[in-house]
Amino acid sequence: MSRLILHVDLDAFFAAIEQRDHPEWQGRPVVVGAQPGQRGVVATCSYEARRFGVHSAMPIAQAVRRLPPEAVYVRPRMAQYAQVSEQIMAVLATLSPQIERVSIDEAYLDISGLTALVGPPQVIGEQVKTGIRQAVGLTASVGIGPNRLIAKLASDARKPDGLTVVLADQVDAFLNPMPFQVLRGIGPKTAPRLGRLGVRTIGDVRRLPLVTLRRHLGARAGTQCYCQARGIADDQIHPERPRKSISKETTFAEDVTDPQMLESTLHWAAQEVSWLARQTGNKGRVVTLKIRFFPFETHTRSRTLTRPTADEQQLFCIARSMLTTETSWHSRPVRLIGLGLSGWPESNRRVQLDLFDAANAQPEPEEPTLTKTLDAIRQRFGAEAIQRGLSTHRHCD
Structure with missing residues (x-):
């Protein structure tokens, strides 16, 4: 079958x-x-x-x-x-x-x-x-x-x-007239290489030998392109597994150099990540900042916390700190920026702390009353009903 x-x-x-x-x-x-x-x-x-x-x-x-x-x-x-x-x-x-x-x-x-x-x-x-x-x-x-x-x-x-x-016997006719850019893995660097070979459609890709595609795109990308053009791809379904991280990122239509816009986008990402984490009962120890400069230079920075958190103000402040302390990034055109949270405690349980570690001697803090109140309002009236302004996040010391 x-x-x-x-x-x-x-x-x-x-x-x-x-x-x-x-x-x-x-x-x-x-x-x-x-x-x-x-x-x-x-x-x-x-x-x-x-x-x-x-x-x-x-x-x-x-x-x-x-x-x-x-x-x-x-x-x-x-x-x-x-x-x-x-x-x-x-x-x-x-x-x-x-x-x-x-x-x-x-x-x-x-x-x-x-x-x-x-x-x-x-x-x-x-x-x-x-x-x-x-x-x-x-x-x-x-x-x-x-x-x-x-x-x-x-x-x-x-x-x-x-x-x-x-259906299986219709794949070739379906793919042939499509622009080759719809194939997975064909990006801004790969597309011009195929264009120089006279390729316009997936049907054109199919006429190229595997050795030609591997020579111009590299062994891995060339083989992937060759297979996809013939409709060969993964046919397995992978049922949902517990998510290991939560992240939000934005690719700007135009590269951004304005620090305030970058902060505003991080503020949005922190709000969405923290909201999703709390709704799924997760807290994380690892905060990750992702940034991509023109054309495709991507960097990540991570910071590991002593306690897991799902607090949006803490996430924003940490991400903002990582962004501003990288002096080599200042004034560079940013194409993408995002924030992630990972490193859940095992089974999402409270973490067993070291009894002899003075830093961990205090009990795990409860969720701030303001956060609980905001979540309750959002849950009832929608996420846009109320939210923190960016100015409340500027006090990150």
């Missing part, structure tokens, strides 16, 4: 939830992210906004210049989005136990054995879309193929609200 993998991707997930919850916003450009006049970026946007060239990670000031006056700007409501995501995953679990959630709005399912029970792949895909629509009132794009690569490309083929089925 041939493998069948289904990929489901919610359409403009955050923005679609906002339009669902505010019917008066339907048909209007909706931007989820920073507010006009503030420093920050677009987290995501509706398809109405995308028609004006707005996209994720675009600076909000640039988005405002492109969008008409009737555009709507809203702060992210992460608690609400996470709740809707759980409802969607519950729908998928009724169809197949083999689920791999790859993000808050995206998952793979192994549906290989369902054709005898449910029907043809097209019927299974329609059942997924209908189940999501009935459960949460949102549309999803679904792709079905013999492996993860084909399923993902199929779900991208007809967004939004699309359904594309590519």
Whole structure:
């Protein structure tokens, strides 16, 4: 029996939830992210906004210049989005136990054995879309193929609200006309090398010998490109495992040198990471700062704490300290910045401290009352209802 993998991707997930919850916003450009006049970026946007060239990670000031006056700007409501995501995953679990959630709005399912029970792949895909629509009132794009690569490309083929089925004997015809840049691992450095070989489509890649691809792209990348162009890819689903870290990062549409904008983005990342950590019952000891300079020079810095934390002010202050103490980074154009938290105590239990270590003699502190209050408000009214201002984080001593 041939493998069948289904990929489901919610359409403009955050923005679609906002339009669902505010019917008066339907048909209007909706931007989820920073507010006009503030420093920050677009987290995501509706398809109405995308028609004006707005996209994720675009600076909000640039988005405002492109969008008409009737555009709507809203702060992210992460608690609400996470709740809707759980409802969607519950729908998928009724169809197949083999689920791999790859993000808050995206998952793979192994549906290989369902054709005898449910029907043809097209019927299974329609059942997924209908189940999501009935459960949460949102549309999803679904792709079905013999492996993860084909399923993902199929779900991208007809967004939004699309359904594309590519069977094993249809893979070549499906891939051949596609631009080669859709293949995984083809980036700004790799694409020009293929372009110089006259490559425009995946069909063009297929006509190149393996030895040619390896010579121009390197052994690993060349082999990967050769296989993907022939539809050869991983067909295994890896059920969700306990997450080892939580991170948030932003790729800027235009390189950033403004220290205040970088701090503002770190502030947002610290808020999102700490919120997700607390909602999943995690605290971490390792805080990691990630930064990428033009063109693709990436650095990470980590700091290990004596006690695990999920406090956003502490995360922000530590990340800000790592950013500002690296003097060689100052004034350099930043393409990406992010913050991560990892190093959970084993089984997420309180850590057994050394009785003879004076630094650890005090009991583990309770969550600050202000944090508890803010979380309770966000849980009830949404993450955008209230949050700390950046000025409250400037006192990091």
